[in-house]
Amino acid sequence: MKIIGAEVIVCSPGRNFVTLKIECEGGIVGWGDATLNGRELSVASYLRDHVIPLLIGRDARKIEDTWQLLYRGVYWRRGPVTMAAIGAVDIALWDIKAKALGVPLYQLFGGASRDGVLVYTHATSTSVEGVVKVARDLMAKGWKAVRIQTSVPGLNNTYGVSASKGAYEPASRGTSLVEETWDSRPYLNWAPKLFEGVRAELGPDPILLHDGHHRLTPIEAGRLGKALEPYDLFWLEDAVTGELQSGFDVVRQHTTTPLALGEVFNTIWDCQHLVTRQSIDYLRMTPSHSGGLTPLRKIAAFCEPYQVKMAPHGPSDISPVALAAALHFDLAIHNLGIQEWMGHHDDTMKVFRTNYRFADGMLHPSDAPGLGVTFDEAEAAKYPYQQAYLPIARKLDGTLTDW
Ligand code: EZ4
Ligand code: CO
Numbered sequence: 001m002k003i004i005g006a007e008v009i010v011c012s013p014g015r016n017f018v019t020l021k022i023e024c025e026g027g028i029v030g031w032g033d034a035t036l037n038g039r040e041l042s043v044a045s046y047l048r049d050h051v052i053p054l055l056i057g058r059d060a061r062k063i064e065d066t067w068q069l070l071y072r073g074v075y076w077r078r079g080p081v082t083m084a085a086i087g088a089v090d091i092a093l094w095d096i097k098a099k100a101l102g103v104p105l106y107q108l109f110g111g112a113s114r115d116g117v118l119v120y121t122h123a124t125s126t127s128v129e130g131v132v133k134v135a136r137d138l139m140a141k142g143w144k145a146v147r148i149q150t151s152v153p154g155l156n157n158t159y160g161v162s163a164s165k166g167a168y169e170p171a172s173r174g175t176s177l178v179e180e181t182w183d184s185r186p187y188l189n190w191a192p193k194l195f196e197g198v199r200a201e202l203g204p205d206p207i208l209l210h211d212g213h214h215r216l217t218p219i220e221a222g223r224l225g226k227a228l229e230p231y232d233l234f235w236l237e238d239a240v241t242g243e244l245q246s247g248f249d250v251v252r253q254h255t256t257t258p259l260a261l262g263e264v265f266n267t268i269w270d271c272q273h274l275v276t277r278q279s280i281d282y283l284r285m286t287p288s289h290s291g292g293l294t295p296l297r298k299i300a301a302f303c304e305p306y307q308v309k310m311a312p313h314g315p316s317d318i319s320p321v322a323l324a325a326a327l328h329f330d331l332a333i334h335n336l337g338i339q340e341w342m343g344h345h346d347d348t349m350k351v352f353r354t355n356y357r358f359a360d361g362m363l364h365p366s367d368a369p370g371l372g373v374t375f376d377e378a379e380a381a382k383y384p385y386q387q388a389y390l391p392i393a394r395k396l397d398g399t400l401t402d403w
Pocket of ligand 2: 211
């Protein structure tokens with residue numbers, strides 16, 4: 001099963017996506033997702049200029065050896081651009097292998113460990129009343145788990161809240177960077193009141209999550225986790241940046257609120273200390289940004305004895321191809337926590353034809369062979385790439401801080 005062609009397709013149906021198509025002798029096609037929000041073209045170049053020339057003529061069945069070639073065989077390892085590119089190749093090769101064998105991908109990972117994958121989505125608003133209403137509407141549609149984010153009184157324009165109506169979408173088109181403001185004091189005062197208000201309205205049953213988006217210091221995060229304990233969060237995500245791994249040891253000393261981290265990690269080395277020290281509870285690494293399903297399955301196995309559960313990142317900037325890859329992984333591994341599913345723009349869903357299905361708060365990847373997602377190239381051509389950037393954040397005195 002020789003690889004006879006590979007192509008990178010950049011399109012912008014609602015937002016930018018970088019998609020890899022790999023074609024084999026005999027006509028089987030596999031799809032991979034190489035999207036890196038705000039730096040899309042760098043991954044497209046990495047694939048087109050450096051990776052695809054090495055793929056042509058290789059045996060598509062040799063997934064492990066191809067992964068080692070693209071990771072270990074390059075000398076310059078790791079980093080988001082490299083790992084997103086390798087991830088796209090790896091996902092596409094697993095898609096091809098499962099299609100060649102005529103099975104849904106999860107069957108190659110040991111089969112289903114559960115009936116479906118528990119998913120959470122986002123409820124965002126400017127107020128407690130507003131976010132309660134959004135959460136109630138979601139629960140009426142079957143959702144069992146909801147991430148709660150609101151504006152922070154005293155700060156204009158904060159992560160997680162739409163500037164316009166509709167689903168939250170952080171990237172904005174054009175070259176003028178959106179600036180958000182940040183100050184930990186008003187946030188630390190607000191977050192416990194927010195969750196007190198939400199629990200008072202929604203009661204104890206719904207699974208509630210919250211994302212701090214890397215902005216606190218370890219001691220601030222410890223205080224927040226402690227203050228949120230009465231409201232039974234499923235997790236507090238990205239309380240502190242993951243670069244300071246020992247910072248999570250400090251957070252742990254102060255709170256029993258479960259901690260999630262890792263959406264920006266790309267290799268096992270980013271989480272080694274966190275896992276072995278048991279200083280996080282959920283690891284947010286996802287197949288596309290982590291170099292594919294091959295390394296992510298090894299990372300899940302590494303986490304298992306430490307009782308750290310996998311909870312892949314699933315924002316709208318991860319395409320339906322990588323979401324489907326995550327769902328096959330989630331269904332099969334033993335140590336699954338939860339899967340994020342933010343949903344996609346209607347135009348995105350015209351380009352990516354999916355088979356995954358939602359019922360009772362869970363997603364199932366489908367029993368179609370391979371990933372179960374196809375990419376409509378003619379439709380994609382209607383949505384050319386548009387330059388777009390993620391926002392930046394500044395403190396009240398103008399200092400640039402983590403977004
Ligand atoms: O900010 O995917 O948990 N989800 C998130 C996302 C990230 C975006 C960045 O591209 O934190 O909203
Ligand atoms: Co996040």
